Amino acid sequence: MIAIKTTEIEKTAAASVSLPLTDVKIWGRTGAGRSWLGSLVASLPLVLAPLTCASVFITLRAYSGSFSLFAAAVAEEGFWPVYQQHGPQLTAKGAVAVVCYVGLQALLFRFLPGELRTGQYTPAGHLLTYRMNGLSAWTITHLLYFALSWAGVLDPAFIARNWSGLIAAMNIAGLAVSVFAFVKAYVSPTHPDDRKFSGSSVYDFFMGIELNPRLGEMFDLKLFSNGRPGMILWTLINFSNLAYQHQTLGHVEPSLALVTVLQVMYVVDFFVNESWYLGTIDIAHDHYGFYLGWGCFCFLPIMYTVQAQYLGMHPPAAPASYTYLAVVFAAGLVGYAMFRSVNDQKSKARLLGHGCCIWGKPAQYIVAPYRTTDGRAHKSLLLCSGWWGWSRHANYVGDLLLSYSFCALVRSTNAVVWTYAVWMTLCLVHRCMRDEKRLSVKYGAAWTEYCQRVPWRFVPGVW
Structure with missing residues (x-):
């Protein structure tokens, strides 16, 4: 049995503090009280997200990556005829591949050994345990991919050549897991006291009802969806497009190679530091519904790999300027280094607590008490040293610099190439505002003090 590591801050959080119940509001996703219209508007991505994915796929495949050509065809023929002709089509090969792939990831998630780590307290006071075996799963999956390709059993360009059928099957898988989570929240919830009902079934299906739905004691649907089908497939898609470009051109373009290097670094970093992910808004705050289920199964593989897809199908006509x-590659490395440094400081602070030094100086904290709905009081330490004293979301700045570098390496002015950077900008700005609202409710006066000491959200003097 692998021992569960408990950080200094987790020990501190487990200690009771003197805090009147009336002094602390309970944080978490908005529950009952949302207007019907507000819930409907917030649920529009149920339609818009699949339409966006389909439009990007068709634009890349049938219109040379040009949104203007795609828009002209839709204006002339209508969206549905264009979709029927060029949209993703379910195939037996694609369906079998997705079933085998998701099944493999489920087996690896369930049975691979790994260090046990605890997440954060939920609003109802649950402290859940997770097995950190993502890096092993990523490594085994890619070794299997390379071994089968080397043996001639698998075409290394299989994903790129069968992308239409794979996307269609991933859509069905994402929708199926979303429906399953919605029904499970009613008939067999893992933690009934952490459920949230808005009064709108459409909104609840989209944003989720259960916070941490599990199958058995350890199979956490949220961590599985967020970390496995999408993130591991991301780099497989890149390698498949590398193989496809080599098969069709006889060589690999430097742009695609450099994009792949940066994105592999980003994905591997995610798994190397998987325990850090347990404290993010995805795991600690967002409930599990279509937004995370379908998003991780379908939106992530389609939208996050646009650069590799574009370069695989439409290599640059002119030779690349190595300068x-x-x-641009150096800018991406700077973005990654900043992203990693910011997150490392937070991880170090969580591990060492008051004994932590950052940038050669003792770390500065604000003690932030909070209470869970079971009546227990806890406290966290809000780090306000290093990057976390520079801005409240410096990690997002590094993430955005890396994201724009992905797109700039393609060397194209076609808007479709930049959809990932635009999405990340909108996503991280919105996530910043959601996260700060949650933390304001959770920590109250302590969060207000932190915002006064660290007034800038992203870049000092800008925002």
């Missing part, structure tokens, strides 16, 4: 590629 340009070097500068």
